[in-house]
Amino acid sequence: xxxxxxxxxxxxxxxxxxxxxxxxxxxxxxxxxxxxxxxxxxxxxxxxxxxxxxxxxxxxxxxxxxxxxxxxxxxxxxxxxxxxxxxxxxxxxxxxxxxxxxxxxxxxxxxxxxxxxxxxxxxxxxxxxxxxxxxxxxxxxxxxxxxxxxxxxxxxxxxxxxxxxxxxxxxxxxxxxxxxxxxxxxxxxxxxxxxxxxxxxxxxxxxxxxxxxxxxxxxxxxxxxxxxxxxxxxxxxxxxxxxxxxxxxxxxxxxxxxxxxxxxxxxxxxxxxxxxxxxxxxxxxxxxxxxxxxxxxxxxxxxxxxxxxxxxxxxxxxxxxxxxxxxxxxxxxxxxxxxxxxxxxxxxxxxxxxxxxxxxxxxxxxxxxxxxxxxxxxxxxxxxxxxxxxxxxxxxxxxxxxxxxxxxxxxxxxxxxxxxxxxxxxxxxxxxxxxxxxxxxxxxxxxxxxxxxxxxxxxxxxxxxxxxxxxxxxxxxxxxxxxxxxxxxxxxxxxxxxxxxxxxxxxxxxxxxxxxxxxxxxxxxxxxxxxxxxxxxxxxxxxxxxxxxxxxxxxxxxxxxx
Amino acid sequence: xxxxxxxxxxxxxxxxxxxxxxxxxxxxxxxxxxxxxxxxxxxxxxxxxxxxxxxxxxxxxxxxxxxxxxxxxxxxxxxxxxxxxxxxxxxxxxxxxxxxxxxxxxxxxxxxxxxxxxxxxxxxxxxxxxxxxxxxxxxxxxxxxxxxxxxxxxxxxxxxxxxxxxxxxxxxxxxxxxxxxxxxxxxxxxxxxxxxxxxxxxxxxxxxxxxxxxxxxxxxxxxxxxxxxxxxxxxxxxxxxxxxxxxxxxxxxxxxxxxxxxxxxxxxxxxxxxxxxxxxxxxxxxxxxxxxx
Numbered sequence: 123x124x125x126x127x128x129x130x131x132x133x134x135x136x137x138x139x140x141x142x143x144x145x146x147x148x149x150x151x152x153x154x155x156x157x158x159x160x161x162x163x164x165x166x167x168x169x170x171x172x173x174x175x176x177x178x179x180x181x182x183x184x185x186x187x188x189x190x191x192x193x194x195x196x197x198x199x200x201x202x203x204x205x206x207x208x209x210x211x212x213x214x215x216x217x218x219x220x221x222x223x224x225x226x227x228x229x230x231x232x233x234x235x236x237x238x239x240x241x242x243x244x245x246x247x248x249x250x251x252x253x254x255x256x257x258x259x260x261x262x263x264x265x266x267x268x269x270x271x272x273x274x275x276x277x278x279x280x281x282x283x284x285x286x287x288x289x290x291x292x293x294x295x296x297x298x299x300x301x302x303x304x305x306x307x308x309x310x311x312x313x314x315x316x317x318x319x320x321x322x323x324x325x326x327x328x329x330x331x332x333x334x335x336x337x338x339x340x341x342x343x344x345x346x347x348x349x350x351x352x353x354x355x356x357x358x359x360x361x362x363x364x365x366x367x368x369x370x371x372x373x374x375x376x377x378x379x380x381x382x383x384x385x386x387x388x389x390x391x392x393x394x395x396x397x398x399x400x401x402x403x404x405x406x407x408x409x410x411x412x413x414x415x416x417x418x419x420x421x422x423x424x425x426x427x428x429x430x431x432x433x434x435x436x437x438x439x440x441x442x443x444x445x446x447x448x449x450x451x452x453x454x455x456x457x458x459x460x461x462x463x464x465x466x467x468x469x470x471x472x473x474x475x476x477x478x479x480x481x482x483x484x485x486x487x488x489x490x491x492x493x494x495x496x497x498x499x500x501x502x503x504x505x506x507x508x509x510x511x512x513x514x515x516x517x518x519x520x521x522x523x524x525x526x527x528x529x530x531x532x533x534x535x536x537x538x539x540x541x542x543x544x545x546x547x548x549x550x551x552x553x554x555x556x557x558x559x560x561x562x563x564x565x566x567x568x569x570x571x572x573x574x575x576x577x578x579x580x581x582x583x584x585x586x587x588x589x590x591x592x593x594x595x596x597x598x599x600x601x602x603x604x605x606x607x608x609x610x611x612x613x614x615x616x617x618x619x620x621x622x623x624x625x626x627x628x629x630x631x632x633x634x635x636x637x638x639x640x641x642x643x644x645x646x647x648x649x650x651x652x653x654x655x656x657x658x659x660x661x662x663x664x665x666x667x668x669x670x671x672x673x674x675x676x677x678x679x680x681x682x683x684x
Numbered sequence: 685x686x687x688x689x690x691x692x693x694x695x696x697x698x699x700x701x702x703x704x705x706x707x708x709x710x711x712x713x714x715x716x717x718x719x720x721x722x723x724x725x726x727x728x729x730x731x732x733x734x735x736x737x738x739x740x741x742x743x744x745x746x747x748x749x750x751x752x753x754x755x756x757x758x759x760x761x762x763x764x765x766x767x768x769x770x771x772x773x774x775x776x777x778x779x780x781x782x783x784x785x786x787x788x789x790x791x792x793x794x795x796x797x798x799x800x801x802x803x804x805x806x807x808x809x810x811x812x813x814x815x816x817x818x819x820x821x822x823x824x825x826x827x828x829x830x831x832x833x834x835x836x837x838x839x840x841x842x843x844x845x846x847x848x849x850x851x852x853x854x855x856x857x858x859x860x861x862x863x864x865x866x867x868x869x870x871x872x873x874x875x876x877x878x879x880x881x882x883x884x885x886x887x888x889x890x891x892x893x894x895x896x897x898x899x900x901x902x903x904x905x906x907x908x909x910x911x912x913x914x915x916x917x918x919x920x921x922x923x924x925x926x927x928x929x930x931x932x933x934x935x936x937x938x939x940x941x942x943x944x945x946x947x948x949x950x951x952x953x954x955x956x957x958x959x960x961x962x963x964x965x966x967x968x969x970x971x972x973x974x975x976x977x
Contacts (some may be wrong), residue, residue: 295803470874499876512867515891526875 136307137163137224137337138187142199142209144181155181155194156363163307168333170339170350170371173360174386174593175564176285179343182360183311186341187226188216204306216455221252225300229312232294241268241295242280248302257360268296275408287460296388298329301336308333309588311343313341318457318620323664325354346591347390348623348667351375359383366497389595391623398451398630403483411483412445413582413614414502419443419488421461421468438464440638442478446582449608453629455622455647460617461638469616470504471532480584493660500530500578507587509567513559519545520555523574530578537577544573548603561671565596572603576611584616588622590651601628622665626650634658706969707714712880713965717959725953727774738772738925747941758943760933770947774828777907778955780841780926784906787845788853789899793888796856801864801883813848822847823912830918840919844906852898852935893970897963904959911952927952 134265141157144151154400173179184190186201188208201208204223208216211492220226228234236244247266249255255263261280268276271294284292291312300308310329314322332352333340344350350357354371359380367380395463421439437460443596447453456462467473468488469480475488482502487495507510513522523541528534542552548569559567568588575583585604589597605628608615625632626646635654640656653659726836731738735754744761750766757766798816799810829843850882863869864887907927913919914928922929925949934944 153726392927467870472870496876499874504866504871504874506871508867512871514868514872514890517886525872525877529877529881545872570869576873578875 134165135162136204137341138166138167138202138641139182139186140200140202141180142185142201143197143547144178144194144522145197145657146187149624152363154197156185156360159199159363159365161358161365161368163339163341164304164356165339166333166337167355168330168353169346169356169358170342170354170644171358171360172344172347172386174345174595176362177360178363179345179360180311181363182308183226183341183343187220187224188213188311188390189226218252221248221305222303223305224309224311225303225305227293227296227300227308227310227313230316230649231289231296232284234296235292239286240280241282241284241287244295245302248299248409252303254303264298267301268295270301270332271295273299281419288321289317290324293317293321293325294328295327297332301332304336305338307339307341309341309343312345313342314349316344319622320457320660322349322666323352326666328491329353345592346666347375347387348665359386362463371421373497376590381409385595389598390667391594391601391621391627392621393626393646393662395647395651396667397645397647398628410448412481413448414446415446415479415481416442416446416469417479417481419465419468420476422476424645430649437461437638438469442635442638442640442644446614446616446638447630448581448614449612450630451608451617451628453622453625453632455625455636455660456635457620459637460635462565462620462635463586464615464638465635466504466584469582469584470499470502472595500526500582501580502582503575503578503580503626505568505571505575505583505585505588507570508591509564510559510591512571513567515559517558518555519557519559522559522561522570523577539576541573544576545570547576547607548573553614563596564592565600568592568596568600569603570577572600572607576607579615581609582614582616584618587620590615590619590621597624599616604628622650622661701730703969707858707940707965710965710968712961713969716961716965719958720884720962723774723951723958724778728779730771731768734765734768734771736768737909738764738768739923740764740768744887747797747937748951751940757947758941760943760944761937766943766947769925769930770951771949773927773930773953774951776924776926777910777928777952779871780837780844780910781903781907781955783841784844784848784910785899785903789895789904792849792852792898793856793895794847796853797883797888799853800857800860801879801887807857810853814853815974817847818850820847822891822909826909826913827916827918832865835919835921837920837924838914842909844909847909847957848902848905851902852895855898856891859894860887863887863890863975893966896965897970898956900959900963900966904956904963905960907952908956 140160144155148157159178159182160405161169171179171182173375181190181194184586185196186203191198196209199209202218208219227462239247240326242261242264245267246257246260249260249263254260261417265276265280268279269333273291274296284295286469287295292506296313298421312326313329317325326349329340329342332338334668357366357369358365359382361372361382367378367383374383374582375387378387417440419494419503424620425434440461442465454465455463464473467493468475471487471492476550478488479486482498486499490498517525518539519542523544524534527537527540542555545552546553550566550569550573554562554570561568588604589600594602601624604615607613617625627644632646634648634649634656634657635641641655642649642658650662651660653662734756736742744763745753745755745759746761746763748755748763750756751752752758755765755767757770759814760766760769795810795814799807802810810930820916825847830840833839833843847913869882869886871885877886910919911928914926915931917929917932920926920929922933930948931945934948937944953973
């Protein structure tokens with residue numbers, strides 16, 4: 123039943139990588155994607171490979187699967203899979219190993235599933251490609267697999283198309299496909315990164331459970347130390363294509379040796395027990411008027427046609443009411459589809475409000491026409507989620523920063539001086555002014571996005587998942603920057619995020635949204651440590667890696683059982 | 685406040701150079717570029733270097749085959765030098781092709797951007813207009829218009845442009861529709877930029893790639909269309925030569941003086957294929973997905 127149930131002849135190391143080096147094509151930022159990587163995946167264990175973007179962790183996984191892009195080649199080293207060398211073996215032989223001995227789960231279950239095939243057909247295909255079973259037995263097996271990964275009504279699910287499933291269900295289907303041929307090694311490349319936190323917790327539990335039940339060995343790629351704490355037996359830490367640390371999960375998490383690992387672990391946000399100290403520089407915020415008062419806001423999406431009876435009505439924001447105070451940050455947290463991003467867009471009038479009031483000062487901006495609102499736009503600014511999409515690739519940083527003020531009548535020379543001062547404020551060199559967005563890293567671009575939002579000296583900043591696309595160490599820097607800016611300027615902030623740990627770092631008050639409604643509102647310390655709503659409790663429980671103690675216990679149990 | 689490093693070495697615009705590199709790595713595109721350059725140069729300065737003027741009639745040397753008596757490409761039924769006429773015709777054909785492209789591209793881009801960025805109604809009206817234009821059989825439309833209007837080179841250019849802008853409009857509309865959901869466009873709205881500013885200064889520069897490709901292919905199409913209608917006698921009128929009407933004059937002598945048809949035919953083929961090669965090369969070079977990494 124457990125890991126010990128393997129046949130005696132199987133080696134104790136399921137996957138062994140020695141001195142693996144993969145060259146990058148010329149002209150890239152470094153010569154090797156990964157260089158001299160070595161690690162062992164012991165049988166029946168979960169090995170996490172962790173690193174920030176560009177660390178080479180996904181290249182490692184793809185090399186083992188033989189799925190490298192053509193321009194990248196393994197230039198040295200060996201990979202031993204179940205006692206067989208697989209570097210340099212014939213593609214046909216490797217194809218037979220894939221699926222039967224080693225299988226993979228991908229990050230984005232929507233793009234990894236064929237949208238034109240039913241779930242059942244795709245699982246069936248995996249088995250048929252390896253010439254296993256008859257159509258009848260394959261069908262039975264597929265339904266058994268769907269049952270095994272905990273999908274409801276597997277017999278019906280067999281006939282569904284991927285677009286009908288939720289993200290978590292799709293990832294379960296991917297896992298079912300990976301399990302179809304009973305592989306002994308499973309590679310999971312960030313399988314929960316695209317999922318909501320509660321779904322992530324379920325999928326992690328599922329992978330853990332299946333791994334134990336089948337005694338599989340799992341190579342788990344992630345960037346999140348919380349996830350590592352949740353499931354890893356041992357850890358390999360990668361930085362810029364090198365392994366910088368490896369060892370027992372408990373040891374690496376509790377007392378990391380390498381400075382890079384220490385920095386990464388220190389940067390992981392945690393729920394904070396105490397509330398954020400009030401910004402002192404912002405006058406006497408307790409007595410001031412709220413910057414923004416939102417009353418009974420409603421927005422409903424309609425698609426399709428009422429005429430043909432195909433109309434779909436999705437309530438995005440329902441009866442939402444809150445206040446935002448100067449110098450303070452209101453966090454809006456929730457999972458995808460909770461309406462938090464719609465709410466942000468309503469507030470800066472990128473969408474029309476159905477009903478309700480948005481009182482900015484004493485004016486209801488929900489009722490203003492576009493032209494009337496234009497004069498108020500500078501007062502309410504937004505920081506966007508994706509630092510790669512939110513800056514126009516064809517414009518210099520200078521143009522990006524000054525185009526707004528100039529359109530509102532500021533003289534060009536003055537706008538330029540202000541832009542340079544702001545670049546300094548957000549921690550960028552003034553020389554950035556002449557450069558194009560693609561010359562900057564994600565974190566630097568996000569700083570530019572913040573500078574753009576500050577150009578008008580706004581009274582309210584709406585940050586929509588402003589740090590979600592960034593690595594943890596960069597995330598911490600940006601949060602610090604936002605905190606500093608708020609203390610200096612006394613700007614009010616609405617911080618929209620799906621990450622409760624981040625929200626607890628920066629927010630004074632938090633509103634928890636579910637299905638378009640605010641289900642709980644309060645100080646972070648109360649919300650996270652004494653949640654009242656069931657939904658909040660669920661969210662808090664699903665945060666990965668918040669309970670290192672319990673993790674240690676489960677790891678010890680596993681060790682004892684194996 | 686913490687400062688992060690920025691790389692201050694003067695970077696070349698890498699995407700820029702990479703596009704250029706990929707274009708020059710495309711052998712056919714390079715060939716096309718060289719051919720077009722040579723052809724343009726020849727049409728531009730060639731006529732001054734040839735011994736005969738394109739209008740000079742030498743009745744004693746009618747139907748002279750190529751390479752006789754200083755007529756490098758022979759003479760036509762009136763004894764005019766085919767080489768000189770070919771190059772003069774090239775000026776007309778290439779100019780018509782170029783300006784038709786320019787007009788079609790500007791018109792198509794305008795309509796495409798407005799349709800793509802505009803609301804549902806604007807989009808529906810403009811795109812149905814595009815569909816309407818596309819549903820006319822081009823050649824008949826061209827012929828009908830050419831009969832109704834006086835066929836001068838300018839009029840031919842306008843007519844060809846009017847039948848060729850829909851392609852560009854469709855490409856631009858699709859591109860703009862996907863770009864307008866991008867966050868930098870939302871950011872522009874957040875800053876309070878006007879609609880025209882967002883459409884033409886934020887979005888348009890980001891669709892230049894596909895527009896350039898479509899424009900190049902439109903030149904090829906315009907040259908071909910001009911040849912069609914001139915061949916049928918409704919286009920450029922003699923004595924003004926164009927590659928199309930040279931072919932028209934040549935068809936009755938196909939057996940006895942084949943060079944009369946072969947020479948302008950070859951010129952059309954070279955020009956059109958070259959532009960197509962360039963267009964293909966540009967498409968590959970500008971498509972980031974084609975990047976090997």
